[in-house]
Amino acid sequence: MSAIVHLAIPAGDLGKTVKFYTDVLGCTLGNGEAGRWVDVNFWGNELTLHQSEEKLPVVRHDVEMGAVLVPHFGVHLTQADFDAVKDRIAAAGLSYIDEPYRRFKGDKYEQETFFIADPNNNVLEIKSMVNPDMLFPDA
Template identity: 45%
Template sequence: MLAPRTNPAMLSPFHVAFPVHDLELARRFYGETLGCPEGRSSPDWIDFNFYGHQIVAHLSPEEAGVAQKNDVDGKDVPVRHMGIVLPRTDWDAMADRLKAAGIRFIIEPYIRFKGEAGEQATMFFLDPSGNAIEIKAFANIEMLFAKQPQRWRTKKNGLDA
């Protein structure tokens, strides 16, 4: 099992809340499938430790699963998504874990920009309520916030990807 990143000296934890249609399914998916330790909970929400960050599944069936997509590198990427950047060895382990759990990927694990400055491994999948999750790993973590070259931009912006 992958160990969550919990050293607050190394990161500033973010907090994100998202809707789910079933808290028990969320508990199993985030707790068991993704390996996120559970924090506080109530009949209406559950906190999870998502690699040192606080994510909160809120029971809100009417809002769960709403998805708009944009074209990125010729793939339909969910506009509303959350995710985490992992070290490559952890990313590989998570990809194997998700495949073993039978998770259906929106975007199968693959490498973007292979051999280029922004090389990154990425994968997209949905939780049981239809919330999109991206997990990625950079070949060079220092490229995480690098400005993108022209070729990275999408056709939607008037440029070829």
């Protein structure tokens, strides 16, 4: 088995949040316990959504090209998958926190990225690298 990241997060209304991950992002479901938690196949990683009352606090941190929301998590997608997610977000009539934009233009780390929140305000960064092999070239 390859190295798979596992992340468990508060989902708020589990049913509503599951619909976001499946209907909007296009993820599939795995194991779960009805009304309590469910595993989401987050592009090959295990994201576990837990029914909850709480939301995580979110703040902005200054980085190159602006201030990003922390905490956040995300995924690197092919350009085709990235564009498909953007299309599903538009079809669902959802708003971005930070609209899609390009970072590191002309650099080996060039990427298109955006930030969006799930229904429980968990912040996601979705990106597509122009040169994905350059992310960790010595790996």
